[in-house]
Amino acid sequence: MFWASYLLAALAVILAWPVPVMLSKARWTARAPGAALLLWQAIALAGGLSMIGAMLTWGLVPLGDNLLAGLRGLAALIFDNNPADSGLDPVHVFALSAALLLTVHLVFTLLLTYLRIRKQRNRHRDLLNLLSSPAEHSPATLVISHPAPVAYCLPGGEGSVTVLSEGLLELLSPAELDAVMTHERAHLAQRHDLLLLAFAAWRTALPWLPTSQLAQRAVSELTEMLADDAALHTARRETLIRAIAVVASGERPAGTADPAGAGLPGGAESDALSTAHRLRRLLTPQPALSTAAQYLVALVALLLLSVPTILLIAPGLAG
Known part of the structure; x- marks a missing residue:
């Protein structure tokens, strides 16, 4: 899991900077907008998962050699209330806290955005009811x-x-x-x-x-x-x-x-x-874009989502 955290961090950086810049300049996207949308979604999801996963796996290193073992160790630590034997130092605690805060921030922002847009639409619909006709x-x-x-x-x-x-x-x-x-x-x-x-x-x-x-x-x-x-x-x-x-x-x-x-x-x-x-x-x-090329884009999108998932759950990456 030690190496997994570094690999996830590297993937997060790649998906946060060079990949979206290159995709935004690509000319093939206009020839296959559906495939390009799929790839953008994969980049966003994989990037978020990699950012959270890198901090989570790094923070759990002292508690287990894979994600599930680390989470079980964290649960035992919380419920047993015996941090002295956990091996967690301030750096690992910070990483776990950052992973939790980022997850809550993303979910909370999604909820707030939904509520804000829904309010805007309701207000706009009320205006339409007054100012429009079928x-x-x-x-x-x-x-x-x-x-x-x-x-x-x-x-x-x-x-x-x-x-x-x-x-x-x-x-x-x-x-x-x-x-x-x-x-x-x-x-x-x-x-x-x-x-x-x-x-x-x-x-x-x-x-x-x-x-x-x-x-x-x-x-x-x-x-x-x-x-x-x-x-x-x-x-x-x-x-x-x-x-x-x-x-x-x-x-x-x-x-x-x-x-x-x-x-x-x-x-x-x-x-x-x-x-x-x-x-x-x-x-x-x-x-x-040819059907084969569009299938290739879909495969790349699937791989983008698979890599951080595998790095999170694969027990052989304890390092």
């Missing part, structure tokens, strides 16, 4: 009286709605409007709000990590690309391009910068950059 042939679509072209989705389980502005309805043709609706409904159907909520919480908990900062921007952009791909199943490429350009010229109401309602660092600048990347992807389409 679309003529779609009760799950609300129309607001606003001259700017606006389209976004507001998740809420069975009460999820798509919001359009009168300005948008005046500017778009029926085919372009259908493309926008399909795009927004893809966000709701694929539950992008849950994915973005998790990465918003990750950034709030550890804002100094490139993983959290780069991941939130990248994941938001990738979800938009996935929704664009869904729209392309029924809409012509030129139609979707014009619809995106029209919607991008409008201003979203506060608190709806993305499907999660969490907002993104950079505000309008980040939205504009994401839109530029999406339009370039549609204007100069590249062939989708």
